[in-house]
Amino acid sequence: MSTSAREHEVLAPRPTIEPGASGDAGAPIQQTNLWKDAWYRYIRNRGAFVAGVVFGMLVLYCFIYPLLSPYDPDKVDFSLSNQSPSLEHLLGTDRFGRDLLTRTALGGQISIGIGFAATLVILLVGVTYGSISGFVGGHLDNGMMRFLDALYGLPYLPFAIITLAIFGTVNFWTMVIALSIATWFTTARIVRGQIITLKENDYVRAAKALGARWYRVLARHLLPNTLGVLIIAIFLELPGVILGEAFLSFIGLGISPPDASWGAMASDGRVVYRTYPYQIIIPSVAIATLVMCANFIADGLRDAFDPRTRET
């Protein structure tokens, strides 16, 4: 029993890309793998690379700057209220005199935190649902996909709002659940499609023929090969979730003061847009930057993992 398990491990081919196809002529052929290859393709894509760097810097700013900042993001000082951007306050202050450079970072922590947490929940639910559906197949697959078809395209905002009403309170985790409850369908579909394609591969058949149990096939051969798709899915889902949080908070049903999120800050800034337009522009630009970077990263990752889809 143990020998057969070892054998199929040896026999199962690792995913490799033919080396030398795009390398310099005459260069020694190096051992490469899917991840290394994807990485090189990714950093060669200028737009995606820049987007990745900007994305990383924005996240770093949000999580590190509040520690370095000389200002307390929650300290109210009306003598400093509504100051336009200056050398002391690079992004100005809000109507409570709070430094916006610090507060935007703090709001970013919430927005990005909710974004990633909700994306993670979406992936978790999507992978579970999609892999069960794709792996078991047959009637169950059919039924589960019909269920997804039925829910496909439903507007997520009303359902997010109802979910928040069910919880009765708005905080980080209820927002995460509300934003993932009607948004996991696409990921589930993608994962299911990937599993179905992979299932027909020779190495999976070989593993099965060698007596590998179903959970071993799933855990060792199918799920690891969906990782590339999942990494892309992170950046495909993130923009929607970040915008969803912003919309919910903006219409006053999401994160509300004194807690900060980019949507809540934009909602605050909206009140004074005539006299102090920078107060709505700053958090909105932060949202737009993050969303745009995520879109570029998703595109770059897709090209990196699957060169066939590369656009001219």
Add this chain to the structure above:
Amino acid sequence: MTKLIVRRVFWTIPVLLLVILLTFVMMRQISGNPFRRSERAIPAEIQANLEAQYGLDDPWYIQYLRYVKGVATFDLGPSLVLRNQTVNDIVRDHFPKSLELGALAFLFAIVFGIPLGVIAALKANSWLDYFTMFFSNVGFAVPSFLVATLLIYFFSLEWDLGFPTSGWSTWQSKVLPVIALGLGPMAYFARLVRGTMLETLQADYIRTARAKGLRWRRVVGVHVLRNSLIPVVTAAGPLLGFLITGSFVIEQIFAIPGIGRYYVTAVTARDYSVVMGLTVLLSVIIIFANLVVDILYGFLDPRTRDVRT
């Protein structure tokens, strides 16, 4: 093809039942009873009478069936907060404005988005292409509340071009909301059309068409465009969801008395029968849009007819 349509139309019935069931179950999870507010103590007898009046003392499946029957006969029940209004009244008052806003924004997105995508694809990798793509990437990422605010700031206040900052009556009052709501979908269309067109341009039948001496304009008009626009039809479904989400924000900003704005009001007022009714209404619209898209797709792309049996 007829078989496909019939099948697809009948398929919407279980879908509708399921979506209504899910909404119904979710709404029931919201704690509290509309007549059991803390602010106002109601004697137990009156409480019981009220619950009997609205059928809230029946088992949940009876309530569900009654609700389905209501939806089937276009009766969404009474409002729980505004005693003299039914949900139907609210829909009748607010829905046309939302529909108009959504339709105009959709039209805006198509009229400007598709040509932008076409131009970008035909002039691929030129500065025009880069500019268009930059514009659409930004347009797709900027939250609509910033677009709306900037439009108001410049077009109605700073430059005073005669566009009101709020309302929904004259055509001037409709311009800014429509642009604010339609900009995202427009950017989306531009990107989508550019992508599919670049793909189509490389197809063998395009080379054939050129090789047999067809004029370039005709190749683009007949062969490229027609095949590139199929994904646009498919995208219309998800886009509707996008428009609905956007309308919640846009209607709020421009104070347009539509469904999206009323939804938020109803949630805040805990008028759950209205929330439920509007959610079901929006879902039904999307389900029907998906139905239309699927059938259209069957006409446009014959390959899908066999697969979807």
